[in-house]
Amino acid sequence: MARKFKKILVANRGEIAIRIFRACSELGIRSVAIYSEEDNTALFRTKADESYQVGFGKTPLEAYLDMNEIISLAKSKGVDAIHPGYGFLSENKEFARRCEENGITFIGPSYEVLDSLGDKIKSKIVAKKAKVPTIPGVDKPIRTKQDALDFAKEAGYPVMIKAAAGGGGRGMRIVEKEEDLIPAFRNAQSEAKKAFGIDDMFIEKYLKKPKHIEVQILGDKEGNIVHLYERDCSIQRRHQKIIEFTPAFSLPIEVRERICEDALKIANSVKYYNAGTVEFLVDSDLNHYFIEVNPRIQVEHTVSELVTGIDIVQSQILIAEGYRLDSEEIGIESQDSVILNGYSIQCRVTTEDPANNFAPDTGKIDVYRSGSGFGVRLDVGNGYVGSVITPFYDSLLVKMTSKSRTFKDAINKSKRALKELKISGVKTNIPFLVNVLNSEQFQQGTCNTGFIENNPQLFD
Numbered sequence: 434m435a436r437k438f439k440k441i442l443v444a445n446r447g448e449i450a451i452r453i454f455r456a457c458s459e460l461g462i463r464s465v466a467i468y469s470e471e472d473n474t475a476l477f478r479t480k481a482d483e484s485y486q487v488g489f490g491k492t493p494l495e496a497y498l499d500m501n502e503i504i505s506l507a508k509s510k511g512v513d514a515i516h517p518g519y520g521f522l523s524e525n526k527e528f529a530r531r532c533e534e535n536g537i538t539f540i541g542p543s544y545e546v547l548d549s550l551g552d553k554i555k556s557k558i559v560a561k562k563a564k565v566p567t568i569p570g571v572d573k574p575i576r577t578k579q580d581a582l583d584f585a586k587e588a589g590y591p592v593m594i595k596a597a598a599g600g601g602g603r604g605m606r607i608v609e610k611e612e613d614l615i616p617a618f619r620n621a622q623s624e625a626k627k628a629f630g631i632d633d634m635f636i637e638k639y640l641k642k643p644k645h646i647e648v649q650i651l652g653d654k655e656g657n658i659v660h661l662y663e664r665d666c667s668i669q670r671r672h673q674k675i676i677e678f679t680p681a682f683s684l685p686i687e688v689r690e691r692i693c694e695d696a697l698k699i700a701n702s703v704k705y706y707n708a709g710t711v712e713f714l715v716d717s718d719l720n721h722y723f724i725e726v727n728p729r730i731q732v733e734h735t736v737s738e739l740v741t742g743i744d745i746v747q748s749q750i751l752i753a754e755g756y757r758l759d760s761e762e763i764g765i766e767s768q769d770s771v772i773l774n775g776y777s778i779q780c781r782v783t784t785e786d787p788a789n790n791f792a793p794d795t796g797k798i799d800v801y802r803s804g805s806g807f808g809v810r811l812d813v814g815n816g817y818v819g820s821v822i823t824p825f826y827d828s829l830l831v832k833m834t835s836k837s838r839t840f841k842d843a844i845n846k847s848k849r850a851l852k853e854l855k856i857s858g859v860k861t862n863i864p865f866l867v868n869v870l871n872s873e874q875f876q877q878g879t880c881n882t883g884f885i886e887n888n889p890q891l892f893d
């Protein structure tokens with residue numbers, strides 16, 4: 434039996450908080466925002482039905498990470514469920530457990546799933562058991578220098594050092610030769626310790642210029658799981674995504690189908706529920722390898738929504754309430770009823786200045802003219818007149834997602850809307866995004882993860 438929520442607290446900020454408030458509003462659920470002192474004037478908090486400042490006397494990041502404070506606030510305000518968004522507490526299994534212990538539903542997968550899939554080493558073991566190909570690597574944390582050296586010698590260079598708890602491209606190093614291995618390992622480990630508080634590291638073979646392909650999945654609490662096709666997220670800088678699109682049309686349909694099936698195999702093997710993304714790398718011979726599961730909503734979920742017509746965030750809430758995928762509320766009768774229609778591209782408009790090595794700019798936005806129109810969706814976080822961009826949080830201003838019947842027109846719509854978008858007061862990456870959209874390789878859909886690095890003219 435489904436239990437309807439009356440009130441949801443969003444333990445996040447910026448565009449994703451607004452995205453979730455909107456879904457709550459559409460479902461007739463009251464929304465609660467939390468905000469730090471630094472976010473006192475931020476747009477997102479005004480989009481919720483109620484908002485409360487948290488993190489008094491704490492750093493800007495700690496405000497969104499204090500489980501005790503967030504849970505006790507939720508309890509005192511009569512909240513039924515917490516949506517963690519992405520980043521912050523979204524993959525924190527302890528947070529999920531403590532929410533449930535306090536009678537608050539965590540809108541995400543179960544504690545057990547977060548435990549087995551939230552860690553990159555453990556999730557590779559899950560993938561192997563499900564008979565899904567993984568990148569050759571060690572299957573436990575590296576404890577001694579010799580373990581790392583032995584693996585690299587056997588597998589051959591280049592290798593990649595990664596943090597088990599990694600995210601956002603942090604705690605990761607490519608190592609080309611033996612003498613660089615130990616220093617790189619130490620650097621990556623201290624970066625991981627700082628970023629995640631956990632310094633378990635592992636090592637795997639480095640694939641040369643693969644494509645990054647990921648599959649959106651959605652499962653209910655009764656074991657029904659579907660995929661919402663794949664996204665191509667190969668346009669990356671320092672292992673971070675900048676532009677994403679769907680479908681990954683440059684790959685043969687059989688390869689895409691195999692990848693989606695493998696994503697389902699992994700999800701089914703752990704009885705995954707709620708929304709999640711299974712990520713793969715695809716090499717130049719079209720072999721695919723599992724890399725990780727992101728057990729949460731992702732920044733680029735918008736493209737999958739536009740080509741399938743499925744509201745992923747509403748579905749997350751309904752699943753957490755206990756609805757089945759084939760219920761009237763969610764309306765996904767079977768995999769065959771998930772129909773892919775057209776092409777969609779998401780551009781992340783950020784305050785990063787490509788001319789200055791993508792350093793995030795800060796300041797107050799004094800001009801903001803929006804680009805919109807047919808086929809363009811905007812998810813605004815910090816893009817509006819008067820918005821104060823601080824150095825404390827990510828540099829995303831607005832996500833611009835286009836949709837059309839052809840990839841060519843989706844590009845044209847993105848370019849047109851980016852041209853309409855006028856921002857002054859902070860530097861943005863808009864000219865850089867337009868250069869990528871104009872490149873022939875992007876238009877063919879064939880870019881791999883080395884594309885930006887290998888095309889310095891994109892910075893002109």
Ligand code: ADP
Binds near residue numbers: 568638640642643714
């Ligand atoms: P994070 O969780 O920090 O985002 P991921 O494991 O998802 O890290 O990897 C991010 C990106 O790093 C990938 O999309 C890919 O470009 C690159 N990458 C990760 N592992 C490898 C590998 N073994 N070989 C080549 N590139 C890799």
